[in-house]
Amino acid sequence: TRREHPNIVSVLDAGEADGVHYFAMELVSGCTLAELYAVLTKVPLDMKTKLTSGHLRGAITGIMSDRVEPLSARGRPAIDGVGLARTVLATPSVGEELWKVLLLRFAEVADALAYLHSRGIIHRDIKPSNIMLTEGAESAVVMDLGIAKTRTGTVNTRTGTFVGTLRYASREQALRSLDELTHVSDLYCLGATMYELFTMTPLYAEDETTASAM
Secondary structure, three states: OOOOOOOOOOEEEEEEEEEEEEEEOOOEEEEEEHHHHHHHOOOHHHOOOOOHHHHHHHHHHHHHHHHHHHHHHHHHOOOOHHHHHHHHHOOOOOOOOOOHHHHHHHHHHHHHHHHHHHOOOOOOOOOHHHHEOOOOOOOOEEEOOOOEOOOOEEEOOOOOOOOOOOOOOOOHHHOOOOOHHHHHHHHHHHHHHHHHHHOOOOOOOOOOOEEEOO
16 A cells, blocks of 8 residues: 555555445545546647656646546546647646656556565556556556455455456466466556557557456
8 A cells, every 4th residue: 555655555445345345445636547548649649759747747637627527517427538638738848758757657656566566466457547647747656456366365356257457468367367377467467558658559459348257
């Protein structure tokens, strides 16, 4: 948790009620990399190399404002990637290159995973929507440990089932048993996430569908 590591979300409570497992996490103010990706893909290609940390902060602020509007007012739950891309480009171009800032944030994610792995925990669902940038892009936070594998077992998983997100899952995660899964799978998922954010193209074209059984 963030009480133990600054780049891992704090789990406030966990348990089971009426046969349903649950856990409660801290509220992190910012945006996910999935939301950021939805905006950056709408930025014209010739402008992508000119984006700065100022644009990144503008994107996060815009995403947070866009997200909190009532669904009835917008008529849909998704953020307006095209509209926010225009807002980002209107933001003053100040600070470091956006891509350098993202690289630093990914280094923090790698450090967070190393911390988990050193304690026998495998996240099993590293992907853009499970990594948040805090407001101002000062740090990255690894979210959602709901299907993590620990030394003593797994969280909310039946033996022999597939868990994770197909678009980012490693080959061994999809094909091997839970007992054979190692921390290397998390590193593959992180690599797939980085590839998507830095190239603006998913490693695989499948929809981001989380499977609880396969």
